[in-house]
Every structure is written in C-alpha cells, then in structure tokens.
Amino acid sequence: MxxxxxxxxxxxxxxxxxxxxxxxxxxxxxxxxxxxxxxxxxxxxxxxxxxxxxxxxxxxxxxxxxxxxxxLTSGSCVDGSWATWRTWSSCTVVNKDARRSRCRRCTNPFGQDGSASCSGESLQSEHCPVPTFTFHNYC
Structure with missing residues (x-):
C-alpha cells in the first residue's frame, strides 16, 4: 500500500x-x-x-x-517476534552523508490468527563509523 x-x-x-x-x-x-x-x-x-x-x-x-x-494455518494465537538483525550494508554516500542500514523480519514467528504482529521498526539506518587515526609527529 x-x-x-x-x-x-x-x-x-x-x-x-x-x-x-x-x-x-x-x-x-x-x-x-x-x-x-x-x-x-x-x-x-x-x-x-x-x-x-x-x-x-x-x-x-x-x-x-x-x-x-x-x-492459511490453523492453531492457537501466537504473537509476532522479530528475527535477528541482518548484517549492516556497505556504506553509501549520498549528498556527502555516508550511511549504512540493516533490516529484520517479523518471522520468529509472525503474528498468527489475528494475534499481535511485531512492534517496532524493521529497518535501521545510521551514519557510517568514522575510522580513527593516530598521528605521530616524527622529527
């Protein structure tokens, strides 16, 4: 939809x-x-x-x-539960902003027979971790 x-x-x-x-x-x-x-x-x-x-x-x-x-399944009501998060995607840069994402599915199990589906987000996105550098001043 x-x-x-x-x-x-x-x-x-x-x-x-x-x-x-x-x-x-x-x-x-x-x-x-x-x-x-x-x-x-x-x-x-x-x-x-x-x-x-x-x-x-x-x-x-x-x-x-x-x-x-x-x-179509028969059985008692079972509330939905999230499967584990998938691994983070590679970092992509859009308009100078480096981001990565990961997803999870409501299949562990998903809500059945009118019971509650999973609550919360199925997709996470974050700024890519910035590598840290150590600078040494050698003379």
Whole structure:
C-alpha cells in the first residue's frame, strides 16, 4: 500500500449466509516496503466460507497495493517476534552523508490468527563509523 492516493485494503470473510464480514482493514500510504499481518478467522472454517480481498484507491493512479504469500494455518494465537538483525550494508554516500542500514523480519514467528504482529521498526539506518587515526609527529 504505497502512494499518496492509496485508499483502503479490506479483507472480508463471506459466511455461510453470504454476508461479507470485515476481518481486517488498513488505509493510507503504508510506505514502499512489505508488511506482514495475521487475521483471525473463526475455527473451524466451513468450506462454504470465502476470503475476499478488496482494494480501493482515491481519484488518481498514484496508489499501489500488492498482496503476496498468503498462507492459511490453523492453531492457537501466537504473537509476532522479530528475527535477528541482518548484517549492516556497505556504506553509501549520498549528498556527502555516508550511511549504512540493516533490516529484520517479523518471522520468529509472525503474528498468527489475528494475534499481535511485531512492534517496532524493521529497518535501521545510521551514519557510517568514522575510522580513527593516530598521528605521530616524527622529527
């Protein structure tokens, strides 16, 4: 869900009567990165139920939504937990500012069945460490 005119993404569960029940909804620009979430769908799920993904955007085309890697699992709720941080990237210089970054994923495990997803940032960025030099004055 990226872009200044991103609307809303809804997930509905259609029950056995044909009613669409909102199970999850998110609106607005969520940034140019992937997010993970879990949705609780009451158990057991009858074969007559359907999961419906519905996306809306505002008036122009500057809003994108993508859905990937959908998994249906059964079990008890498990709150999300961060995997370890990946190694720092190489330093890059942009406008005379040397920075590096690293990321982590909410996969240890990620929040399941409507439980809490990981809280906090998935990306860290910092100024590159400046090497220290020792100068000797030799005559």
């Amino acid at each position: 990226y872009g200044r005119n991103m609307g809303t993404l809804n997930v509905f569960v259609r029950d056995e009567t044909g009613a669409n029940i909102v199970s999850w909804s998110k609106s607005g620009n969520q940034g140019n990165r992937w997010h993970e979430t879990g949705i609780n769908i009451s158990s057991p799920v009858p074969s007559s139920r359907k999961i419906i993904f519905e996306g809306h955007r505002k008036c122009d085309i500057t809003g994108d939504v993508a859905i990937d890697d959908i998994t």
